[in-house]
Amino acid sequence: AQSVTQPDIHITVSEGASLELRCNYSYGATPYLFWYVQSPGQGLQLLLKYFSGDTLVQGIKGFEAEFKRSQSSFNLRKPSVHWSDAAEYFCAVGGQAGTALIFGKGTTLSVSS
Amino acid sequence: GAVVSQHPSWVICKSGTSVKIECRSLDFQATTMFWYRQFPKQSLMLMATSNEGSKATYEQGVEKDKFLINHASLTLSTLTVTSAHPEDSSFYICSASSDSNQPQHFGDGTRLSIL
Numbered sequence: 404a405q406s407v408t409q410p411d412i413h414i415t416v417s418e419g420a421s422l423e424l425r426c427n428y429s430y431g432a433t434p435y436l437f438w439y440v441q442s443p444g445q446g447l448q449l450l451l452k453y454f455s456g457d458t459l460v461q462g463i464k465g466f467e468a469e470f471k472r473s474q475s476s477f478n479l480r481k482p483s484v485h486w487s488d489a490a491e492y493f494c495a496v497g498g499q500a501g502t503a504l505i506f507g508k509g510t511t512l513s514v515s516s
Numbered sequence: 517g518a519v520v521s522q523h524p525s526w527v528i529c530k531s532g533t534s535v536k537i538e539c540r541s542l543d544f545q546a547t548t549m550f551w552y553r554q555f556p557k558q559s560l561m562l563m564a565t566s567n568e569g570s571k572a573t574y575e576q577g578v579e580k581d582k583f584l585i586n587h588a589s590l591t592l593s594t595l596t597v598t599s600a601h602p603e604d605s606s607f608y609i610c611s612a613s614s615d616s617n618q619p620q621h622f623g624d625g626t627r628l629s630i631l
Binding site: 435437439444445446447448449452493497503504505506507508509 | 522550558559560561562565607609611619620621622623624625627
């Protein structure tokens with residue numbers, strides 16, 4: 404079955420500390436992987452994507468993610484978290500255009516001062 | 517960058533009313549559009565896939581007669597919630613895709629509240 408698992412429902416990180424959000428996927432074809440961020444009541448903003456090539460991808464706002472095929476993982480990282488990073492983060496997997504995305508249940512990030 | 521506009525952003529209406537939500541790709545042609553539904557503090561669940569000029573493909577458990585989808589042009593898809601009831605209250609988000617080398621672009625969502 405195709406699925407995305409985000410094991411952490413809620414994470415709290417101190418401002419300035421590093422962050423890692425976990426994502427594992429199960430997908431029958433070549434996966435296209437995404438991380439989106441959602442602020443309350445808002446739509447989704449794409450942070451970064453992996454289609455092919457270099458397994459370490461850089462995104463916006465200082466985020467990066469590493470695709471590890473052997474572990475079926477695509478964890479999101481940021482070396483130093485800012486208070487404005489507090490939001491809901493969704494990992495998603497899909498195929499080529501014309502296929503819908505499968506989303507994880509999301510991880511809520513809180514940032515403490 | 518590519519922009520998807522979704523309108524309205526928030527609608528409150530009485531039970532039994534039909535509500536139409538529009539999803540427009542502003543600067544690209546969207547061969548495929550997707551409609552998702554998100555319950556509070558939950559993930560996005562795909563409702564249907566819409567291809568321009570053809571009937572939408574609905575996910576299991578989604579009533580096609582209740583959630584009417586029209587994709588009449590390469591830049592516009594509409595979702596009409598017919599005879600809406602309080603249990604239809606939710607956050608509806610559309611996304612649009614142009615080709616295989618580009619990620620889907622999401623609208624800002626529509627918060628639907630049925631009284």
